Amino acid sequence: MSDLFTDDWMKSFMDEWNDEPDLSDALAKIDFKSTIGYGFHGEDAPRGVLVVEAGKATAAGSYDGQEMNWDIRASEAQWDKWISKPPGMMGLGAAFTTGKMKFVVGDYGAMIKDPRMAKPFIKSFSVMSRA
Numbered sequence: 111m112s113d114l115f116t117d118d119w120m121k122s123f124m125d126e127w128n129d130e131p132d133l134s135d136a137l138a139k140i141d142f143k144s145t146i147g148y149g150f151h152g153e154d155a156p157r158g159v160l161v162v163e164a165g166k167a168t169a170a171g172s173y174d175g176q177e178m179n180w181d182i183r184a185s186e187a188q189w190d191k192w193i194s195k196p197p198g199m200m201g202l203g204a205a206f207t208t209g210k211m212k213f214v215v216g217d218y219g220a221m222i223k224d225p226r227m228a229k230p231f232i233k234s235f236s237v238m239s240r241a
Contacts, residue, residue, distance in 0.1 A: 114189055115148050115158030117172040123241035124160060124170035133233045138165030140226045147173060147181035150189075151212065156181050180216035196236040199228070 113119050128134050142165050147156030159176050161169040184192075188210050197205065199222075205211040206218050221227045 114186065114193075115156070115172075117158075119241055120148075120158040120160060120170040120172070123158075123238060124167040126237045126240045127160065127162075127167040127234070130233065130237050133230045133237055134165045134167070136165070136226070136230045136233075137162065141165070142227070142230075144179040145176055147176075147178040147215070149173070149181070149183050151183050151185050153183075156183070156214075178215045181214035182216070183212045183214055184210055192235050193239045196239055197232070199232060202232060202235075 142162060144162050146160045146162065148158045148160070149156035156173045156178065159169075159171060159173050159178075160167050161176075184205070188205070202211065203222070206213075206222075211218075221231060
């Protein structure tokens with residue numbers, strides 16, 4: 111099993127998130143604040159958590175019972191695929207409609223209709239590839 115969403119991986123993802131202006135600066139413009147969980151289909155809880163305040167990631171690590179605003183799940187193979195080749199809008203839309211990506215918490219439809227959130231969400235996948 112990969113180290114995806116482990117404490118160390120999430121901390122590296124946090125650093126990469128903050129170093130990417132198309133992600134952190136774009137979300138700062140809308141004062142985005144959220145606790146985001148990442149994990150695998152079929153598990154009771156996310157594996158990793160990223161806390162974002164005013165667009166910047168302020169904390170990251172293993173899930174420890176935090177309340178989620180977003181909880182995004184996919185199979186490990188799907189995450190690995192996205193990390194090796196980050197998806198675009200069409201790929202993410204297809205993944206959502208076919209159930210390859212699920213939001214246990216959060217409203218994918220509302221988020222993807224708002225370009226101020228959709229573009230950074232898509233960018234987050236390319237940032238994952240650098241974590």
